[in-house]
Amino acid sequence: MARSARAQEEIRRFLDIGAVQVAELDLDGDEAVLRPGPGSPPVTHGEVFVLVRRGGRPVGTLLGRVPEGTDARAVLAERARAECGPAVFGEPGEPPFTSVVVATRERAGQLARALDSLLAQDHPRFEIVVVDNAPVTSETRELIERKYAERVRYVCEPVPGLAAAHNAGLDAVGGEVVAFTDDDVVADPRWLTELSAPFAADAGLGCCTGLILPARLTTPAQVLLESHGGFAKGFTPRTYDPAHPPGDEPLFPFTAGRFGSGANMAFRTAVLRSVGGFDPATGAGTAARGGDDLYGFVRVLAQGHRLRYTPYALVWHHHRETWRDLETQAYGYGAGLTAYLTAVLVNRPALLPAFLARLPRGLAHARALTAVREAEGGGTPGDHDVRTHPWPRRLSRLQRRGMLYGPAGYVKARRALRATARYETARGAG
Numbered sequence: 001m002a003r004s005a006r007a008q009e010e011i012r013r014f015l016d017i018g019a020v021q022v023a024e025l026d027l028d029g030d031e032a033v034l035r036p037g038p039g040s041p042p043v044t045h046g047e048v049f050v051l052v053r054r055g056g057r058p059v060g061t062l063l064g065r066v067p068e069g070t071d072a073r074a075v076l077a078e079r080a081r082a083e084c085g086p087a088v089f090g091e092p093g094e095p096p097f098t099s100v101v102v103a104t105r106e107r108a109g110q111l112a113r114a115l116d117s118l119l120a121q122d123h124p125r126f127e128i129v130v131v132d133n134a135p136v137t138s139e140t141r142e143l144i145e146r147k148y149a150e151r152v153r154y155v156c157e158p159v160p161g162l163a164a165a166h167n168a169g170l171d172a173v174g175g176e177v178v179a180f181t182d183d184d185v186v187a188d189p190r191w192l193t194e195l196s197a198p199f200a201a202d203a204g205l206g207c208c209t210g211l212i213l214p215a216r217l218t219t220p221a222q223v224l225l226e227s228h229g230g231f232a233k234g235f236t237p238r239t240y241d242p243a244h245p246p247g248d249e250p251l252f253p254f255t256a257g258r259f260g261s262g263a264n265m266a267f268r269t270a271v272l273r274s275v276g277g278f279d280p281a282t283g284a285g286t287a288a289r290g291g292d293d294l295y296g297f298v299r300v301l302a303q304g305h306r307l308r309y310t311p312y313a314l315v316w317h318h319h320r321e322t323w324r325d326l327e328t329q330a331y332g333y334g335a336g337l338t339a340y341l342t343a344v345l346v347n348r349p350a351l352l353p354a355f356l357a358r359l360p361r362g363l364a365h366a367r368a369l370t371a372v373r374e375a376e377g378g379g380t381p382g383d384h385d386v387r388t389h390p391w392p393r394r395l396s397r398l399q400r401r402g403m404l405y406g407p408a409g410y411v412k413a414r415r416a417l418r419a420t421a422r423y424e425t426a427r428g429a430g
Contacts, residue, residue, distance in 0.1 A: 206305025209260025210313030290336020334402025
């Protein structure tokens with residue numbers, strides 16, 4: 001098939017993807033409580049992406065079809081009981097004083113929604129710091145002063161870039177643990193407790209990441225992304241220990257994207273500060289396009305600290321909505337991946353021999369994953385192993401182009417930072 005014909009076929013398949021409802025189903029003994037997802041209308045007939053909980057904690061997802069005229073709760077509860085077995089949970093323990101950092105830029109409407117969910121956390125002691133990154137208006141500052149002045153601290157970081165914003169937040173916080181999330185999420189009420197409690201139970205823990213699920217699946221782009229795993233890392237808690245590298249991660253610890261995402265991560269504050277925080281030449285808003293969170297994961301692991309993934313710490317993420325958004329995201333992910341690897345090796349050159357030794361097996365593993373992703377197959381959004389819709393080849397090509405660009409993007413970002421520093425020095429001297 002000619003390239004133009006393949007492209008047209010990919011576009012046709014993309015446009016044929018229908019919307020999916022989002023809901024939560026809490027199973028408690030013989031009872032089942034069905035609720036719409038955050039910001040979603042009540043569940044009706046049709047396809048429904050369901051987060052299944054037991055005792056309030058996430059245990060799995062499923063894609064169910066509710067026939068017209070039937071009881072949605074009964075239909076989905078029957079499926080959930082058959083597919084999501086009983087779970088045994090330990091108590092999370094007493095969480096330490098925790099700071100939450102939210103970096104934002106000119107998105108006051110989304111930020112307000114996120115802050116409302118953060119202020120509703122059941123955590124016993126926490127603070128919230130909003131970092132306004134390279135603002136062009138006073139909208140964010142005015143929102144904080146008008147609506148959240150007594151409960152949220154405002155910090156302005158003039159240097160553009162997500163890593164620079166996160167570093168500004170890291171400098172400002174007072175918590176034993178610092179958690180980071182984005183302005184386009186809705187946090188589950190137990191999110192912060194579940195994300196921070198593991199630090200009290202494990203003195204060697206340097207980082208903890210959590211579950212990210214879609215707040216809405218209303219556009220083809222959102223459904224396509226989630227049917228290929230979205231940002232979720234499954235429903236099995238896992239601890240990554242550099243003293244005992246996992247056998248199924250041939251590039252460990254350099255496969256940082258497997259550990260979690262920046263919209264749902266926390267660090268022991270002293271540990272993150274000890275590695276210098278995030279590299280400000282990485283992240284959205286810089287020429288590197290991304291990778292700041294991955295850089296943080298690897299630096300903490302390389303220092304000998306453990307990283308834990310817990311599916312019980314949940315945020316609902318508002319995925320990007322259009323095909324153009326997916327193109328931008330695919331390229332940015334590729335660029336961020338190689339940019340963060342460049343950053344790690346530039347800042348910790350001693351890691352280069354370990355990286356080169358792992359590279360052959362890691363590349364073979366990556367090729368196998370890519371082949372699976374591009375293949376057509378059945379599945380449901382949220383399974384995170386199988387695919388409902390084939391991944392468009394154009395998005396894979398854009399991601400590969402981004403990977404080729406990433407090291408150059410990182411170099412450009414470093415130069416821009418040096419130029420900014422020289423400008424600030426000259427302005428201060430004047």
